[in-house]
Amino acid sequence: MSNLATITRANFLPLAVVIVIANLSAAFYSHQAFSLIGAVLVLIGSLLLHASVNAFNNYFDFRSMIDSRTVKTPFSGGVDILVKGKMKGSSALLVAVICLMLAAVIGTYFLLQFFSALLPIAVYGVLAIVFYTPVLSKIHGISEVVAGSGFGVMGLGTYVTQTGVVDQVSLAVFVPVSILVGLLLFLNEFPDAEVDRIGGRRHLVILLGKRRAAALYVIATTATYLSIIYAILAGVLPWTLMVALLTLPIAFKACRLVLQQYDNTQRLVPALGLNVIMILVTILLIGVGFLLVPFI
Numbered sequence: 001m002s003n004l005a006t007i008t009r010a011n012f013l014p015l016a017v018v019i020v021i022a023n024l025s026a027a028f029y030s031h032q033a034f035s036l037i038g039a040v041l042v043l044i045g046s047l048l049l050h051a052s053v054n055a056f057n058n059y060f061d062f063r064s065m066i067d068s069r070t071v072k073t074p075f076s077g078g079v080d081i082l083v084k085g086k087m088k089g090s091s092a093l094l095v096a097v098i099c100l101m102l103a104a105v106i107g108t109y110f111l112l113q114f115f116s117a118l119l120p121i122a123v124y125g126v127l128a129i130v131f132y133t134p135v136l137s138k139i140h141g142i143s144e145v146v147a148g149s150g151f152g153v154m155g156l157g158t159y160v161t162q163t164g165v166v167d168q169v170s171l172a173v174f175v176p177v178s179i180l181v182g183l184l185l186f187l188n189e190f191p192d193a194e195v196d197r198i199g200g201r202r203h204l205v206i207l208l209g210k211r212r213a214a215a216l217y218v219i220a221t222t223a224t225y226l227s228i229i230y231a232i233l234a235g236v237l238p239w240t241l242m243v244a245l246l247t248l249p250i251a252f253k254a255c256r257l258v259l260q261q262y263d264n265t266q267r268l269v270p271a272l273g274l275n276v277i278m279i280l281v282t283i284l285l286i287g288v289g290f291l292l293v294p295f296i
Helices: 002-007 014-031 036-063 089-111 115-131 143-163 168-188 193-198 204-208 210-233 239-261 265-295
Strands: none
Touching: 002 036, 002 089, 014 036, 014 143, 014 168, 014 265, 036 089, 036 115, 036 143, 089 115, 089 143, 115 143, 143 168, 168 210, 168 239, 168 265, 193 204, 204 210, 210 239, 210 265, 239 265
């Protein structure tokens, strides 16, 4: 069980949980729709998808020898159990495939109910999972977009399983969630940039250089909060979602550290931690904001 938790990066899975919660709350706010069975199934399916992504990523990083060269931080995506021989590469691939197949069973259940709305979401999600590490991460500058939008699409799928539609509210949640998840990957790429370059990846940190990438991190973080504020002012989201802005001090501190320490891995580690907290809590607060509407 220890190897299974490690290869699927179980400590990263709360991301899927908060995304599901935020979109279930959005669906309840906009359509007064809530199916307990649907919510449980979509949560299980989302966790399986996230676990599959992580296991595939670990397998392909092992095959490309990226994990054997990477200097790990507490927030590194890669794991050492394959490099050290504690688990076979074929076993990691099997875990990834099984998780994906189990998620596909749940996905099929929902597709039978909401085929037209869910099919594009399902197709994009599967392609992103299977081809992200071996193919998409090597295309110039799209890995962060694919990762962010992939989890954003997970949220859209959650919303559709409750409401049957993609609408303005779901898209207004999709935007900040996608940016935030992209930022999670983006900042974690700073310490690994040189190893990733040798391994054939072409993400934004490599393409821009760390100094310009640090500035982009600040811009994208700012864009996250502006997207929420804009949707509130436009009347798409309720004003109670201002609660999501409570993480602004954390974001400010993370941005300041990134601008100062972008080229010093050890001193950048606190910013990596703040980035994770900012992302998870902001997405969770988006969900809380919807649930606050009847009480305020």
